[in-house]
Amino acid sequence: MRAALVDQDGNILAKTSTPTEPAEGFPRATERFIGILRDSVRGVAASDVVAVGVSSAGPIDPETGVYYNPPNLHGWDRKTMRPALERAFDVPVVIGHDARVAAIAEMRWGAARGMKNVIYVTVSTGIGGGIIVDGRPVVGVKGLAGEVGHIVVEPDGPSCNGGCRGCVEVIASGEGMANEARKRIAAGARSLLLKLSEGDPSRINGRMVFEAAAQGDQLALDLIQRGIGALGQVLGGLLNTFSPEILIVGGSVGADGYRPYWADLDAAVRKSALLRYREKAPLAVSHLGDEVSLLGAAAIAFAHVES
Helix, strand or coil, X not given: CEEEEECCCCCEEEEEECCCCHHHCHHHHHHHHXXXXXXXXXXXXXXXXXXXXXXXXXXXXXCCCCECCCCXXXXXXXXXXXXXXXXXXCCCEEEEEHHHHHHHHHHHHCCCCCCCCEEEEEECCCEEEEEEECXXXXXXXXXXXXXXXXXXXXXXXXXXCCCCECECHHHHCHHXXXXXXXXXXXXXXXXXXXXXXXXXXXXXCHHHHHHHHHCCCHHHHHHHHHHHHHHHHHHHHHHHHHCCCEEEEECHHHHHHCHHHHHXXXXXXXXXXXXXHCCCCCEEECCCHHHHHHHHHHHHHHHHHHC
């Protein structure tokens, strides 16, 4: 969990963080989140804080902040931090799905400035999407739209934590590739990942997969190319469906891990897209990088008080 003080120009004036540790329970996580929010505004007059914006992995209802079976936040189902945040700060509290608010941040301060049709796809531990059509976010029933990570690309593939079988998240995300690496090593595959994990396959993570690939490890390279194929198929489908002005890829895996393989990803997107995209697809890396979630939370907070 991270917190920041952000001004209307998108400048981060202060920030702090703490591990999420969902296993400690939702009330404890709420307390610690309020604590880092207070740390970020220490020394600032209360009257200068106009709102609290929250960007969170979902599925999450933006009206209530209620989680609905979040696959990577076990024990948080049907819970919300919103009432506690409102009591703690006595200002409007605005909540959004992380990928959706990232798209809004890129429109306000990043790669999509001046645009009204934008898709943002975050690829990290999981995969999520934020879709803006004619300047308005696509939210769906209870705000649960945008779960592009659960588009199925391998019907007989492994199941994700959310119950989908063979979705792009289990193939192209950091955790998806790490899980597949563990399975293949358990089945006898040889890989530098064993050394990087100090002989314990259970410690393999997405970062290690990209580190091993950079050193020429064939298993890691195979997993990355499989991920690129699956992700390209989904991104191409999103271009065909929504015809955005720009499709932005972010997240620790999307913006950083896949960056050395960007030409391959671009080719995979164009291969899956309609003919009008075959020469060039409107694909871009996030301009806001690792700060996009913080800035997204600020963007929806400012939009609320400006409306």
